[in-house]
Amino acid sequence: MWKWGIQRGGRLFDYLKRILEQIREISSGIDDYQKLSPSGAMPAVAQVNKALLLIKDKKIDDAESVLTEAEQVFPPNEGVYKTLGYIYEIKRDFPNVIKYLKKAYQLNSIKKDTIMRLGYAELSDGRYNDALETFEKATKLFPLDSETISAHGMALYKLGQFEDARNDFMKAFSLDSHNLNALFLCANVDVMLGDYAKAEPRLALLIKVAPITIHLYEYANLKRLKKEYDEALKYAQQIIEKNKNFLPAYILTAEIYQENKEYAKAKQAIKTAESNELYSDIMYLTKANIYLATDDFDIARDAYVKAIDFGITDDVLDGKILVCRLMSSEENNLTDDVIAYTQDTENEKIPDKKALKYLILGIWNYKEKNNEHAEDFLRKAISITEQPPFAYHLLAKIYAANDDEYRAEKYFNTVLEKNPKNFDAYKDYVDFLISKERYEDAKYKSKNALKTFVNNYYFENILFISEFRLLNNDFDEYNVKELIKLAEKLEKNSSFMYHNEKNILIEKLEDNKRG
Numbered sequence: 096m097w098k099w100g101i102q103r104g105g106r107l108f109d110y111l112k113r114i115l116e117q118i119r120e121i122s123s124g125i126d127d128y129q130k131l132s133p134s135g136a137m138p139a140v141a142q143v144n145k146a147l148l149l150i151k152d153k154k155i156d157d158a159e160s161v162l163t164e165a166e167q168v169f170p171p172n173e174g175v176y177k178t179l180g181y182i183y184e185i186k187r188d189f190p191n192v193i194k195y196l197k198k199a200y201q202l203n204s205i206k207k208d209t210i211m212r213l214g215y216a217e218l219s220d221g222r223y224n225d226a227l228e229t230f231e232k233a234t235k236l237f238p239l240d241s242e243t244i245s246a247h248g249m250a251l252y253k254l255g256q257f258e259d260a261r262n263d264f265m266k267a268f269s270l271d272s273h274n275l276n277a278l279f280l281c282a283n284v285d286v287m288l289g290d291y292a293k294a295e296p297r298l299a300l301l302i303k304v305a306p307i308t309i310h311l312y313e314y315a316n317l318k319r320l321k322k323e324y325d326e327a328l329k330y331a332q333q334i335i336e337k338n339k340n341f342l343p344a345y346i347l348t349a350e351i352y353q354e355n356k357e358y359a360k361a362k363q364a365i366k367t368a369e370s371n372e373l374y375s376d377i378m379y380l381t382k383a384n385i386y387l388a389t390d391d392f393d394i395a396r397d398a399y400v401k402a403i404d405f406g407i408t409d410d411v412l413d414g415k416i417l418v419c420r421l422m423s424s425e426e427n428n429l430t431d432d433v434i435a436y437t438q439d440t441e442n443e444k445i446p447d448k449k450a451l452k453y454l455i456l457g458i459w460n461y462k463e464k465n466n467e468h469a470e471d472f473l474r475k476a477i478s479i480t481e482q483p484p485f486a487y488h489l490l491a492k493i494y495a496a497n498d499d500e501y502r503a504e505k506y507f508n509t510v511l512e513k514n515p516k517n518f519d520a521y522k523d524y525v526d527f528l529i530s531k532e533r534y535e536d537a538k539y540k541s542k543n544a545l546k547t548f549v550n551n552y553y554f555e556n557i558l559f560i561s562e563f564r565l566l567n568n569d570f571d572e573y574n575v576k577e578l579i580k581l582a583e584k585l586e587k588n589s590s591f592m593y594h595n596e597k598n599i600l601i602e603k604l605e606d607n608k609r610g
Contacts, residue, residue: 138168138169139169139170139172139175142161142164142165142169142175143165143178145161146158146161146165150185155186158178158182162179162182166179171202172202173199173203176195176196180192180216183195184212184216187219189217189220190220192212192219192220193216193220193222193225196209196216197213204232207237207240207243210229210233210236211233211246214226214229214230214233214246214250215246218249218253224254226250226253227247227250230243230247230249230250231247233247234247239270241274241277242267242271242274244263244267245264245274248260248262248263248264248267248280251263257284258288260280260284261284264278264280264284265277268281275301275304275305278300278301279297279309281297282294282298282313283313285297286313286317291317294317295317298314298317301313302314308337308344311330311334311337312330312331312334312344315328315330315331315344319347319350319351324351324354327347327351328351331347331348332344332348340373342377342378345367345378346364346368346377346378346381348361349362349365349368349382353384353385353388356513356514356516358385358389358514362382362385365381365382365385369382374401376405376406379398380402382395382398383395383396383398383399383415384483387483387485388513388514389484389516389517390422390519392420392422393419393423393425396416396419396423399412399419411447411451413436414448414451414452414455417433417436417455418454418455418458420432421433421458421462422485430459433456433459436452436455437456440453440456446479447479447480449479450475450480450482453472453476453479454473454476454482454486456468456472457470457471458473458489461473461489461493469493470490470494474490483513484510484513485510487510487513488506488510488517488519488523491503491505491507491509491520491524495507495523495527500531503527504524507523507527511524515547516547518548521540521544521548521554522554524540525537525540525541525554528540532564534562534565535565538558538561538565541554541557545558552585552588552590555585556590556592556593558581559581559582559585559593560592562574563578563593563596566578572607575600575603576604579597579600579601579604
């Protein structure tokens with residue numbers, strides 16, 4: 096599958112981040128805070144209780160004011176700091192969460208709840224080394240605690256130490272078989288590292304004992320990665336039946352169909368997501384890539400624009416939109432846009448972006464009828480990364496124009512491998528074969544095309560003229576009659592192109608009868 100710029104890194108959705116946020120649910124309730132054993136003067140405890148009541152009434156700012164005042168008036172108090180940390184968790188203000196939980200930790204360094212919340216806040220704020228240090232302290236305090244070991248693994252994961260992270264997740268699960276998050280994270284790393292043999296039994300266990308959406312999704316995605324598409328689709332459908340608003344299942348379904356070159360079904364999966372109003376940048380990016388693969392450039396362009404509207408700032412999308420505009424029959428005079436986007440192409444350090452710039456230069460030169468330069472840039476683009484079908488189609492047409500039969504055929508076949516329902520590629524291919532008087536090959540390709548484009552008048556005309564040329568020196572009455580029948584069928588639809596040749600066949604048939 097062709098993917099530019101914004102990619103999943105083996106994952107379309109960063110589920111590790113979700114798990115990180117969900118394992119210690121920020122809004123898990125204020126009961127934990129009501130069970131505090133605060134040190135310090137009783138008035139501080141009263142202020143904490145007052146703040147907790149305000150939080151219950153969803154008066155978060157008022158609660159913050161009460162505790163901020165308490166912090167200034169009373170001696171350092173663990174309860175005040177922890178409750179302030181909780182308020183900033185609600186507000187997702189992680190720097191302040193860290194600030195106050197550190198103060199609480201300094202007053203009481205053996206509270207598991209405090210140290211774990213501090214570590215999760217550091218992870219959420221991107222302070223991965225700090226989180227690792229915090230969770231290392233937790234594992235020393237609670238060496239056989241499954242949750243602390245699992246959290247330590249998360250910090251290692253975020254730091255790119257995947258093998259060590261996997262070991263932590265597996266150890267956490269071995270200590271507590273109810274810690275399914277640890278098992279899930281272990282399988283997640285397995286998949287990311289391409290160790291599907293280890294991932295499968297772990298995910299299979301998860302969907303058996305806890306068939307929740309996220310477990311089913313990862314199992315479906317694993318099946319997709321193993322190219323077991325029927326199984327992947329089965330589980331994706333189960334997810335949708337459970338939760339019709341779970342967008343990743345629609346994206347996964349669309350990508351499976353795209354990989355199988357079933358573009359109509361891929362488009363339908365996206366349309367269903369849209370009908371359920373599951374709009375997002377990822378949904379529109381997936382839609383754009385699917386439509387680009389089928390040469391629907393205007394729809395693809397609009398989808399990329401909508402992805403940008405959702406807040407994506409990657410300028411690769413600007414390049415993709417420019418590609419769509421260049422390939423659109425309605426766009427002209429894009430020279431300035433091309434020059435602006437492709438400046439300093441040779442020094443571009445990001446491979447995918449460099450390939451995109453080469454592709455743009457290839458399309459533009461082709462449009463400007465500079466085939467030699469177009470060929471050079473297009474070949475450079477495909478040498479870096481796989482490109483959408485139209486890039487290979489342009490190369491095929493360039494080689495056809497240059498009478499380079501070998502490479503023209505090679506790239507026409509490549510286009511049709513990538514999109515077997517590409518009408519224009521089939522048409523250009525058979526036209527090229529006819530121009531080279533390769534009637535046997537044209538006949539073969541026309542028959543292949545008619546399997547996809549049933550009763551298409553153009554390919555039936557090509558089939559007729561190919562058969563006609565092949566019959567010229569080898570008269571066969573049965574085949575002549577069949578060709579005349581084909582001609583008469585096309586004539587009824589006013590779509591026949593070779594009336595003279597039909598008359599020649601009729602004359603030959605009559606001559607043969609007179610014998």
